[in-house]
Structures are given as structure tokens and as C-alpha cells.
Amino acid sequence: MxxxxxxxxxxxxxxxxxxxxxxxxxxxxxxxxxxxxxxxxxxxxxxxxxxxxxxxxxxxxxxxxxxxxxxxxxxxxxxxxxxxxxxxxxxxxxxxxxxxxxxxxxxxxxxxxxxxxxxxxxxxxxxxxxxxxxxxxxxxxxxxxxxxxxxxxxxxDMEPEKSILLEAGFDELSGVSWTKGCWMGQELTARTKYRGLLKRRLCPVAVEGPLPAPGTPILDAEGAEAGEMRSGTDGIGLALLRLRAIAAGAALRAGDAVLTPRPPAWLTLPENMPPSVPPSMA
CATH class of the missing domain: 3.30.1360.120 (Probable tRNA modification gtpase trme; domain 1)
Incomplete structure (x- = not known):
């Protein structure tokens, strides 16, 4: 239906x-x-x-x-x-x-x-x-x-005057044109792409435990900062994660919840990231 x-x-x-x-x-x-x-x-x-x-x-x-x-x-x-x-x-x-x-x-x-x-x-x-x-x-x-x-x-999921376009998948999801000519904000966006400056991405996460509020810090197993929570519902959420946290696929913690990255098939990571990227969330 x-x-x-x-x-x-x-x-x-x-x-x-x-x-x-x-x-x-x-x-x-x-x-x-x-x-x-x-x-x-x-x-x-x-x-x-x-x-x-x-x-x-x-x-x-x-x-x-x-x-x-x-x-x-x-x-x-x-x-x-x-x-x-x-x-x-x-x-x-x-x-x-x-x-x-x-x-x-x-x-x-x-x-x-x-x-x-x-x-x-x-x-x-x-x-x-x-x-x-x-x-x-x-x-x-x-x-x-x-x-x-x-x-x-x-x-x-994005913060006005702070978020970078490519963090949110605009490149892979046909939200940005690299061939049409100049547009407002193009210079920084192109520099981020072609110089490999992107450090974080919005990524789906499976949530075990209470859903963290938006903005909740996310830590890796060693207690190092790995990102922060964005929107979510019913055991699933979007989190702004460091690239290596996505590539590792290991469990993360936000408050009392355990988060596991579930990147979609379209999300691309730099070639020098570890190869063990977990499958997309069904």
C-alpha cells in the first residue's frame, strides 16, 4: 500500500x-x-x-x-x-x-x-x-x-551558517551541480570536494536504548569525540559522524544509548578509509 x-x-x-x-x-x-x-x-x-x-x-x-x-x-x-x-x-x-x-x-x-x-x-x-x-x-x-x-x-539535521553542504550528501544525491557555472557558496563547496577536506558525514545509525536528543555528543569506545546526534525516531537516527567512525562500523555511545553506523549504499567515503564498511540499514 x-x-x-x-x-x-x-x-x-x-x-x-x-x-x-x-x-x-x-x-x-x-x-x-x-x-x-x-x-x-x-x-x-x-x-x-x-x-x-x-x-x-x-x-x-x-x-x-x-x-x-x-x-x-x-x-x-x-x-x-x-x-x-x-x-x-x-x-x-x-x-x-x-x-x-x-x-x-x-x-x-x-x-x-x-x-x-x-x-x-x-x-x-x-x-x-x-x-x-x-x-x-x-x-x-x-x-x-x-x-x-x-x-x-x-x-x-543541519545548522544554519555552520553546516557544510557535502556533509549532508548533496553531491551523491544530485543536490549540487559542478558544471553549471558560478553560484553563491560554490567556491568553498568545490574546495571541500576537490581538496578532500570533508571530515564528517550525516549517517544513519541504529539506536539501542533511549533516543539521544539532537546535539548529544557521540563518543567512540575509547571515549574520543566521534560526532553528534541529529534527528531520530523509533530506534533509528541521523548522526553527524567523523569519517573513520562510519568506516569502522563499531558501536558508539551517546548518553545512555548505543549507536551503530548504518551508511546507505550511496554514501561514499575516501579511498584511504578502512574497507570494512557495514551494510545499509534495511
Whole structure:
């Protein structure tokens, strides 16, 4: 049965003849390459290359729809419009709701798009409020699904003006383009990739014991710092871990809980990491 989760996310509409080129120079994904009815996962960074927000950009005819975290909608709109200058663009709430679905086909209603990160993630449905499909799942069910896949959930898993884009898998999950030309924060992001400067990654962990609160320090068997907890639910969580802690696959500790890294198949580690990487979480 298809799992259906109605979210509290918001949708912004970016209109005007310059909309694609305007957004192309500001976010990490290739907006110019978007076909009608398709989506890109994109991040908005500071000029210094630190994460501010991420969202899904959907090409819907002559407009671009931004599927954003509700609590960040006003900030995203204000930040983007700072750079409007003489560009012929406008941004306003689209008045649409967002419903997520997985383990089945989307219903024949609204605008259904495949999640651009990985096929296993499912689909996103943009529709008029009150006209979406009936819920069959709640946020905990969605969290279990997306965490097992290693998918971050915006500000629950990343810190504004601190997080580095590549820590969250944007490279492997098609959230960053290396060929489209300049965009805000590109320099630090590219330097991190090509100089091998990345030291930590968001990674799923199996949790035995009480679920650690976000921000809880994670220690290895010797008591050395190995990372910190992010979001989680029902025996599973995302943790920002040092690369060697992920590669070793050994049990870690956060408070009274024991954590075991379960990196997804798409997560790549440097070639000089130990070869014994545990299998993905089922």
C-alpha cells in the first residue's frame, strides 16, 4: 500500500521571465536543466559556503515552485529577493500543500513529482489545500523511511551558517551541480570536494536504548569525540559522524544509548578509509 504523509511544508512561486536564470546563479542545483514537471533538490548557502536552507524546485510551466520548510519560507523569500536587482522576477506564496508518498504510485491528483534524490524516497505531491489524498502514515513513519535512506530533513539535521553542504550528501544525491557555472557558496563547496577536506558525514545509525536528543555528543569506545546526534525516531537516527567512525562500523555511545553506523549504499567515503564498511540499514 502506498504510504501517504501530509506535511506542513509551504510552497513559494517564483515567476517572471528571468526566474530560471535568476535562481540558477543562487542555488546549488542546475535549475536551467529542469524539464517541465520535474524537480531538483537545491541548497541556498551563505557567500562563505555554509548552509542556510534547502528545498525542492519544481518546474511548472512558466513558473518555478519552491517546496520549502514552513519555518524557513519567509527567510528564503527575503534572502532570494535581496538579489533581484533588475531581474524580472517576483515571489509569492503559491497556496499549495505538500504531501509525501512512498512504497507505491502517486494518486491522480495535483502535481506529482519523483523525489530527485533517490528513487527509493518516493514522490512529492503539490496540490490545493484540503484536496490531497487521505493520510496512511505520520511523521514518525516518514522519518523512519527517510533516515534509513540517509536523507536529511532541513534544519532538523543541519545548522544554519555552520553546516557544510557535502556533509549532508548533496553531491551523491544530485543536490549540487559542478558544471553549471558560478553560484553563491560554490567556491568553498568545490574546495571541500576537490581538496578532500570533508571530515564528517550525516549517517544513519541504529539506536539501542533511549533516543539521544539532537546535539548529544557521540563518543567512540575509547571515549574520543566521534560526532553528534541529529534527528531520530523509533530506534533509528541521523548522526553527524567523523569519517573513520562510519568506516569502522563499531558501536558508539551517546548518553545512555548505543549507536551503530548504518551508511546507505550511496554514501561514499575516501579511498584511504578502512574497507570494512557495514551494510545499509534495511
Amino acid at each position: 502506498t504510504q501517504i504523509y501530509p506535511t506542513d511544508r509551504e510552497v513559494l512561486a517564483l515567476t517572471g521571465e528571468d526566474a530560471p536564470s535568476f535562481l540558477q546563479g543562487l542555488v546549488s542545483a542546475d535549475i536551467a536543466a529542469l524539464a517541465d514537471g520535474s524537480a531538483a533538490w537545491a541548497a541556498l548557502l551563505t557567500p562563505q559556503g555554509k548552509w542556510l536552507a534547502d528545498f525542492f524546485v519544481v518546474r511548472d510551466g512558466d513558473r518555478l515552485l519552491l517546496d520549502v520548510e514552513a519555518g524557513q519560507a519567509a527567510m528564503i523569500s527575503a534572502r532570494l529577493m535581496r538579489f533581484r536587482l533588475r531581474s524580472k522576477v517576483a515571489m509569492a506564496p503559491a497556496g499549495l500543500a505538500v504531501t509525501l508518498g512512498w512504497e507505491g504510485a502517486p494518486p491522480a491528483m495535483g502535481l506529482a513529482i519523483d523525489d530527485p534524490r533517490t528513487p527509493e524516497a518516493g514522490f512529492r505531491l503539490l496540490h490545493e489545500p484540503g484536496e490531497g489524498p487521505a493520510a496512511t502514515a505520520d511523521r514518525d513513519a516518514w522519518d523512519r523511511h527517510r533516515i534509513a535512506l540517509g536523507l536529511p530533513d532541513g534544519s532538523r
